[in-house]
Amino acid sequence: xxxxxxxRLQAALDNKTKPVGALGRLEALALRIGTILGTEQPVLxxxxxxxxxxxxxxxxxxxxAYPSDVTWQMVENFLAGGAAVSVLARQHGxxxxxxxxxxxxxxQPRPGLVSRRIAAGTAxxxxxxxxxxxxxxxxxxxxxxxxxxxxxxxxxxGEMGIGNSSSAALLLSRLAGLDIGLCTxxxxxxxxxxxxxxxxxxxxxxxxxxxxxxxxxxxxxxxxFEVATLVGAVLQAAQERRVIVVDGFIASAAVxxxxxxxxxxxxxxxxxxxxxxxxHTLLLKHLGLExxxxxxxxLGEGSGGALAWPLLESACRILREMASFESAGVSRQQ
Amino acid sequence: xxxxxxxRLQAALDNKTKPVGALGRLEALALRIGTILGTEQPVLxxxxxxxxxxxxxxxxxxxxAYPSDVTWQMVENFLAGGAAVSVLARQHGxxxxxxxxxxxxxxQPRPGLVSRRIAAGTAxxxxxxxxxxxxxxxxxxxxxxxxxxxxxxxxxxGEMGIGNSSSAALLLSRLAGLDIGLCTxxxxxxxxxxxxxxxxxxxxxxxxxxxxxxxxxxxxxxxxFEVATLVGAVLQAAQERRVIVVDGFIASAAVxxxxxxxxxxxxxxxxxxxxxxxxHTLLLKHLGLExxxxxxxxLGEGSGGALAWPLLESACRILREMASFESAGVSRQQ
Numbered sequence: 001x002x003x004x005x006x007x008r009l010q011a012a013l014d015n016k017t018k019p020v021g022a023l024g025r026l027e028a029l030a031l032r033i034g035t036i037l038g039t040e041q042p043v044l045x046x047x048x049x050x051x052x053x054x055x056x057x058x059x060x061x062x063x064x065a066y067p068s069d070v071t072w073q074m075v076e077n078f079l080a081g082g083a084a085v086s087v088l089a090r091q092h093g094x095x096x097x098x099x100x101x102x103x104x105x106x107x108q109p110r111p112g113l114v115s116r117r118i119a120a121g122t123a124x125x126x127x128x129x130x131x132x133x134x135x136x137x138x139x140x141x142x143x144x145x146x147x148x149x150x151x152x153x154x155x156x157x158g159e160m161g162i163g164n165s166s167s168a169a170l171l172l173s174r175l176a177g178l179d180i181g182l183c184t185x186x187x188x189x190x191x192x193x194x195x196x197x198x199x200x201x202x203x204x205x206x207x208x209x210x211x212x213x214x215x216x217x218x219x220x221x222x223x224x225f226e227v228a229t230l231v232g233a234v235l236q237a238a239q240e241r242r243v244i245v246v247d248g249f250i251a252s253a254a255v256x257x258x259x260x261x262x263x264x265x266x267x268x269x270x271x272x273x274x275x276x277x278x279x280h281t282l283l284l285k286h287l288g289l290e291x292x293x294x295x296x297x298x299l300g301e302g303s304g305g306a307l308a309w310p311l312l313e314s315a316c317r318i319l320r321e322m323a324s325f326e327s328a329g330v331s332r333q334q
Numbered sequence: 335x336x337x338x339x340x341x342r343l344q345a346a347l348d349n350k351t352k353p354v355g356a357l358g359r360l361e362a363l364a365l366r367i368g369t370i371l372g373t374e375q376p377v378l379x380x381x382x383x384x385x386x387x388x389x390x391x392x393x394x395x396x397x398x399a400y401p402s403d404v405t406w407q408m409v410e411n412f413l414a415g416g417a418a419v420s421v422l423a424r425q426h427g428x429x430x431x432x433x434x435x436x437x438x439x440x441x442q443p444r445p446g447l448v449s450r451r452i453a454a455g456t457a458x459x460x461x462x463x464x465x466x467x468x469x470x471x472x473x474x475x476x477x478x479x480x481x482x483x484x485x486x487x488x489x490x491x492g493e494m495g496i497g498n499s500s501s502a503a504l505l506l507s508r509l510a511g512l513d514i515g516l517c518t519x520x521x522x523x524x525x526x527x528x529x530x531x532x533x534x535x536x537x538x539x540x541x542x543x544x545x546x547x548x549x550x551x552x553x554x555x556x557x558x559f560e561v562a563t564l565v566g567a568v569l570q571a572a573q574e575r576r577v578i579v580v581d582g583f584i585a586s587a588a589v590x591x592x593x594x595x596x597x598x599x600x601x602x603x604x605x606x607x608x609x610x611x612x613x614h615t616l617l618l619k620h621l622g623l624e625x626x627x628x629x630x631x632x633l634g635e636g637s638g639g640a641l642a643w644p645l646l647e648s649a650c651r652i653l654r655e656m657a658s659f660e661s662a663g664v665s666r667q668q
Binding site: 091295 | 350351352353354355356357358359360399400401403404407408410411414415416417418421422424425426522523610626627628629630631632633637641644645647648651652655656657661662663664665666667
């Protein structure tokens with residue numbers, strides 16, 4: 001059924017008033033969205049930006065340029081509307097939900113904030129597993145449950161967690177079998193010394209958890225709560241045939257774990273951008289996803305997904321609103 | 335004054351709640367738009383998509399995969415709302431104006447169509463100059479006058495004209511001193527034989543007009559009316575400090591001619607995308623413009639400019655709406 005629909009979508013695109021393939025990657029995007037939503041006339045409705053936040057015990061080892069306090073401060077900023085993802089979500093009419101998956105500081109309940117706290121930050125992965133298997137399973141279940149309660153047919157992934165580019169690098173190295181040095185970047189802005197130290201710490205963490213080779217074992221070993229919650233969100237959204245818009249390195253690492261469990265999930269994904277974090281390029285390649293944008297972003301939050309969003313809308317409108325050669329009376333190629 | 339403003343814009347960007355530079359090329363875009371509009375709080379208002387259309391005598395030599403009739407047919411399609419640029423302009427609230435600069439067929443007057451016809455298509459550039467010096471000057475004056483009458487502070491360039499990728503290739507070769515073979519691509523979709531024939535014809539045209547080395551002489555020699563009208567539009571928009579959004583190969587060729595006359599115009603330009611047409615990459619490099627998107631588009635019309643438009647909006651909103659570290663109470667880098 002999917003193959004027949006894909007053929008009909010391709011025929012519809014080829015019959016629009018433009019040379020065959022002239023809208024390039026936008027046509028591939030239209031094909032993908034149409035296939036996910038199961039229609040030749042896709043309409044993206046009530047898109048949801050889900051920003052999962054959590055703290056990392058490993059941050060105490062100096063793997064980030066920023067202190068852990070920035071996690072809760074940025075959650076406040078998301079909710080106050082002053083962060084990049086808040087501004088961009090507002091621009092594009094994306095509903096913003098922030099999930100406290102385990103930030104080190106408690107929040108007062110308020111609109112837009114969903115509390116699914118596992119603990120006040122993960123344990124230090126350089127001393128033992130970041131999460132227990134139970135915590136990991138609970139975080140995944142939380143992600144599933146949060147998505148189940150959200151309306152719409154598109155989910156944009158976002159995250160916040162000082163230290164979480166370390167989790168992403170460790171997951172990429174372990175699950176894709178790549179050297180940790182290649183997977184590790186400056187994150188939010190380490191200098192050369194800081195980056196060298198981060199690489200050293202991550203090598204140590206990887207060795208400590210040499211036996212954690214299964215996807216969920218690796219996830220529990222390296223964390224974090226926000227990554228595991230996103231894994232659940234991806235699994236649920238894929239099962240419900242939502243269009244999943246993947247942001248940067250950390251969101252992509254959640255997709256990596258999800259696809260190690262269910263390989264089909266990547267068919268529901270659109271990679272928003274290729275970030276400046278070197279591991280992200282390797283990770284997208286491993287997932288077989290081609291990014292839409294390449295703007296040297298290295299912010300996370302879901303900012304890249306929000307920036308790419310209008311392209312998804314455009315792809316749908318091309319299918320729905322462009323004239324065909326026949327309807328417009330335009331001559332075909334000679 | 336511009337340097338002081340640029341410094342204030344950079345300081346404002348660096349003080350937003352994100353690591354310095356973490357929004358990558360979006361920050362450079364914000365800096366450029368703020369500098370063009372002369373403010374730290376840029377607002378893009380009443381953006382205008384200007385699609386200039388004209389026919390080419392050289393098309394009779396088989397340099398395009400489509401017949402010349404497609405020019406007027408697509409003008410009808412633009413006005414009926416069924417073309418890619420119509421759909422995308424509607425999506426983003428861009429006012430669409432189509433200018434008949436010299437299409438081979440007459441149009442009935444109607445809303446959205448501006449008639450600034452020079453003639454029913456240019457002369458065959460392989461037999462003589464495509465335009466007389468007077469026609470060329472008139473088309474440039476038309477472009478200036480059309481833009482003067484348009485509201486807003488942003489102009490998006492679009493075009494339609496079967497055969498105009500030949501004009502663009504010839505202008506690039508002549509004005510940038512590049513081999514015509516490198517500048518020539520498949521346009522809307524020539525096959526290998528067609529491309530070889532196009533290269534041969536263009537080499538012949540270039541030799542015939544070996545003396546046309548000054549920008550306006552080259553423009554008159556190679557055409558077309560829509561390119562010359564766009565040259566005038568670019569000169570006028572730059573002078574009025576509008577943000578000029580440059581689409582693909584043909585729109586960029588108009589900027590090439592304009593900057594050969596007034597080098598400062600590129601400072602008012604944003605390159606929307608890098609097209610699949612090989613000469614476009616060379617042309618943008620020559621102009622010193624970095625494209626925002628790279629989606630293998632090869633349609634023209636202004637479609638790439640329309641697709642990139644939301645990024646310009648985002649860049650302005652980042653400046654206007656994002657919180658600073660102080661206002662949000664977020665800790666800085668350690």
